[in-house]
Amino acid sequence: MNTKKTDYGELFRRFSVPLMFVLICVVCAPISGLSPSYLANEVVTRMGRNAFLILSLLIPIMAGMGLNFGMTLGAMAGEIGLILVSDWQIVGIPGMVLAVIVSLPISILLGVFCGKILNMAKGREMITSYIISYFMNGIYQLVVLYMMGPVIPISHNSLKLPRGYGIRNTVSLLSMRQKLDNLIPLHIAGIKIPVATFMVVALLCLFIIWFTKTKLGQDMRAVGQDMEVARDAGISVERTRIISIVISTVLADIGMVIYLQNMGNIATYSSHSQIGMFAIAALLVGGASVDKASIGNVFLGIILFHTMFIVAPKAGTVITGDSMIGEYFRVFVSYAVITVALVMYETNKRKNKSRAGEQLAMEQKALEEADHA
Amino acid sequence: MHKRIIFRIGALALIIALAAAMFVIGRGHTVYFDNKSGEYNGQEYTAPYRIDVIVDGEKVAKLKKSERGMASTMGQNFSMQLAVTQEKDGEPKNLSVALPLPYDLDGIVINLPALLSGLPRDAYMEEFIPLATEEEEDEEVITDETESLMGFGEEEAAEE
Numbered sequence: 001m002n003t004k005k006t007d008y009g010e011l012f013r014r015f016s017v018p019l020m021f022v023l024i025c026v027v028c029a030p031i032s033g034l035s036p037s038y039l040a041n042e043v044v045t046r047m048g049r050n051a052f053l054i055l056s057l058l059i060p061i062m063a064g065m066g067l068n069f070g071m072t073l074g075a076m077a078g079e080i081g082l083i084l085v086s087d088w089q090i091v092g093i094p095g096m097v098l099a100v101i102v103s104l105p106i107s108i109l110l111g112v113f114c115g116k117i118l119n120m121a122k123g124r125e126m127i128t129s130y131i132i133s134y135f136m137n138g139i140y141q142l143v144v145l146y147m148m149g150p151v152i153p154i155s156h157n158s159l160k161l162p163r164g165y166g167i168r169n170t171v172s173l174l175s176m177r178q179k180l181d182n183l184i185p186l187h188i189a190g191i192k193i194p195v196a197t198f199m200v201v202a203l204l205c206l207f208i209i210w211f212t213k214t215k216l217g218q219d220m221r222a223v224g225q226d227m228e229v230a231r232d233a234g235i236s237v238e239r240t241r242i243i244s245i246v247i248s249t250v251l252a253d254i255g256m257v258i259y260l261q262n263m264g265n266i267a268t269y270s271s272h273s274q275i276g277m278f279a280i281a282a283l284l285v286g287g288a289s290v291d292k293a294s295i296g297n298v299f300l301g302i303i304l305f306h307t308m309f310i311v312a313p314k315a316g317t318v319i320t321g322d323s324m325i326g327e328y329f330r331v332f333v334s335y336a337v338i339t340v341a342l343v344m345y346e347t348n349k350r351k352n353k354s355r356a357g358e359q360l361a362m363e364q365k366a367l368e369e370a371d372h373a
Numbered sequence: 374m375h376k377r378i379i380f381r382i383g384a385l386a387l388i389i390a391l392a393a394a395m396f397v398i399g400r401g402h403t404v405y406f407d408n409k410s411g412e413y414n415g416q417e418y419t420a421p422y423r424i425d426v427i428v429d430g431e432k433v434a435k436l437k438k439s440e441r442g443m444a445s446t447m448g449q450n451f452s453m454q455l456a457v458t459q460e461k462d463g464e465p466k467n468l469s470v471a472l473p474l475p476y477d478l479d480g481i482v483i484n485l486p487a488l489l490s491g492l493p494r495d496a497y498m499e500e501f502i503p504l505a506t507e508e509e510e511d512e513e514v515i516t517d518e519t520e521s522l523m524g525f526g527e528e529e530a531a532e533e
Binding site: 088089090091092093094095097098101102104141145156161162163166168169175269270 | 388391392394395396398399400401402445447479508509510511512514515516
């Protein structure tokens with residue numbers, strides 16, 4: 001009886017973030033005055049746009065590396081690929097494929113670099129990957145702002161800044177806008193379904209399910225549970241961790257290309273930094289934690305987080321008469337969710353550690369008593 | 374080991390081949406259609422009253438004399454349907470036209486009357502060169518969107 005009560009409490013604590021978001025959505029949706037069909041349309045669009053990016057976070061979590069803030073490195077690579085492809089005037093789906101191919105070596109290199117550094121900072125992966133993303137953002141700006149033009153040839157003035165080098169704040173992707181989403185057109189009850197994008201996302205889900213059953217996937221699980229035990233079992237821990245980050249970075253690269261084809265333009269200097277935070281927040285809202293996440297968390301997270309994202313500004317406008325309140329609210333909530341998840345993770349870790357210590361002390365005491373007896 | 378190297382080389386070759394294919398099939402062009410009279414090597418061609426241009430089942434331009442329309446296209450083979458009306462209140466004559474586009478040109482101008490007159494390619498096709506516009510003002514690059522928020526209004530206060 002007692003155990004059952006504890007289970008409920010544990011369950012409530014585990015799903016407190018999704019429950020809170022359900023509550024926010026239930027309260028804000030009617031206030032916002034948005035029609036259910038509009039809301040459904042927006043959520044479906046955002047699901048197609050974001051799912052691939054958020055799924056890219058799962059593999060490092062499996063390998064015990066936490067939330068990969070370094071996914072922005074993959075996003076940067078994707079942006080570089082799209083800028084180059086735009087300059088070469090390769091359009092539509094071939095343009096997307098080429099952008100992925102061009103950015104693939106960049107994202108692999110960045111993934112290896114990130115993985116090697118994270119191996120030097122075991123136990124502090126999240127903060128390290130967060131700082132790496134800032135560092136790499138500086139390099140990205142150096143490349144895009146100063147090297148594109150004089151060093152990396154960019155011929156179209158529509159991409160270049162008026163001074164003659166560097167890329168403009170916004171790059172238009174009109175030539176590939178929603179080409180994947182509209183490849184297989186389908187409307188159900190007035191809701192536009194991006195079938196082809198969902199198919200790509202479904203393929204990635206299948207890949208992740210298959211991957212977890214492979215030898216490498218099992219190795220990652222083992223490394224995620226206990227690095228020392230995994231090492232004793234003959235698993236190359238460092239190599240496995242690097243591979244998990246490389247896979248995540250490459251998936252984030254492809255995810256960014258899918259995301260930007262849906263948006264139809266690149267905010268050259270800010271798209272990647274925003275995407276990392278929102279993807280991680282959405283995953284956490286779906287009930288994932290720093291050490292445990294599933295495909296279900298991804299989709300639940302997208303539905304809840306983006307419903308909040310859509311309704312909050314409108315509800316804010318209705319309640320206060322100022323749409324900025326809602327804007328601030330959704331940004332503040334994104335940061336708050338990440339903070340709460342990190343605090344909860346750290347608290348649980350410490351609690352488990354002290355519980356294990358107490359258990360050990362009790363066992364030792366029992367042994368001593370047995371010896372005396 | 375030997376097998377692995379062969380597999381890797383094969384995968385690399387496949388990716389390079391895929392990239393090359395994307396370069397060819399994905400090349401985008403903007404095609405401009407002119408309905409203008411003119412002359413080529415002493416041979417005159419006159420613009421009909423109206424030409425409707427249909428690309429991929431969509432009417433992209435309705436051109437009266439001396440008018441210009443445009444369409445975006447992908448790949449080097451361009452096909453369109455033309456509905457040519459020679460005189461006002463006349464019956465339109467439907468034609469299907471397919472022509473190769475040069476890879477290296479972004480914008481291509483096609484003079485439809487010259488094309489319909491059966492003249493050689495350089496009579497009806499030329500590169501689109503945009504008119505030189507006034508010098509643009511420099512664009513301020515925003516690398517940090519929170520930059521303005523971090524000043525806490527101090528800069529504005531200093532300006533005042």
